[in-house]
Amino acid sequence: MILVNTETIPGMQILEVKGLVQGNTIRAKHFGRDIAAGFKNLVGGELKGYTELLTEARREAIERMIAQAQQLEANAIVNVRFTTSAVTQGAAELYAYGTAVVAQ
Amino acid sequence: MPFLTEAIVIVFLLGLGFLVGGFRERAHFKSLDRREAEYDDIGIANLKTVNDPQSVEYAGLVVADCVIATDYFKGFASAFRNILGGEMRSYQTLMERARREAVLRLLERARQMGANELWNLRLETSNIMSGVQQRSPAVAVEVTASATAVKRRT
Known part of the structure; x- marks a missing residue:
């Protein structure tokens, strides 16, 4: 599966557009990570636990999007976009979407 | 009492917050400058179409996240700034650090893939923690960077 966030795949031709595919996941923060983040809030700096959590969740959303594309028998997803939103306090939704295509 | x-x-x-946070911020900026210089050879553009598509060997998506929090002192200082109005410098450096760090991680991933260009x-x-929720003036922001990494045929 080829993923790009450009409208075309450089060096390849899009033969058929299969339609929109999407994947989302909502993750809550871990309690232990919250304590560490609370401490980091005092001295500033990167909240590594949260970065990892988001990266993990984003991968999950991408995988769900890919699974949809495979069902449509596409071999690539173009124009992939991501959004993040805070659903409730302490939980984040990660959403990935793109257009599934057959490319050669 | x-x-x-x-x-x-x-x-x-x-x-x-003032001492440790300030020290950590300066150290982070130094490390950003140093690492950015290492990835000088990778070109970045936010154009949607890739130049000269015939010479592309491989194109793939790269994504990177970074979550950064301010320190207590800066959060406190900006609470005053919020009353007086004007530029909030402490949050400006926070955003700059988060963006540069996220782009650097993209560059790292592009290098791992053997790519030499980043397109689009x-x-x-998004802010994941505002001062009001946490009962402390600290704020944390999340930056997500994504791009299409391109490897050229040589």
């Missing part, structure tokens, strides 16, 4: 202890705690936290770079920001 409980008021006095609370005041001492706040002064201690402000001092800790996108930066997206």
Whole structure:
């Protein structure tokens, strides 16, 4: 599966557009990570636990999007976009979407 | 007396934020400058179409996240700034650090893939912790960077 966030795949031709595919996941923060983040809030700096959590969740959303594309028998997803939103306090939704295509 | 202890705690936290937070921020900026120089050879553009598509060997998506929090002192200082109005410098450096770090991680991933160009770079920001929720003035932001990494045929 080829993923790009450009409208075309450089060096390849899009033969058929299969339609929109999407994947989302909502993750809550871990309690232990919250304590560490609370401490980091005092001295500033990167909240590594949260970065990892988001990266993990984003991968999950991408995988769900890919699974949809495979069902449509596409071999690539173009124009992939991501959004993040805070659903409730302490939980984040990660959403990935793109257009599934057959490319050669 | 409980008021006095609370005041001492706040002064201690402000001092800790000012000294440790300031030191960490300067160290981070130094490390950003150093690492950015290492990835000088990778070109970045936010154009949607890739130049000269015939010479592309491989194209793939790269994504990177970064979550960064301010220190207690800066959060406190910007609470005052919020009353007076004007530029909030402490949050400006926070955003700059988060963006540069996220783009650097993209560059790292592009290098791992053997790519030498990044196209259609996108930066997206959301705040995951506002001062009101946490009962402390600290703020954390999340930056997500995504781009299409391109490897050219040589």
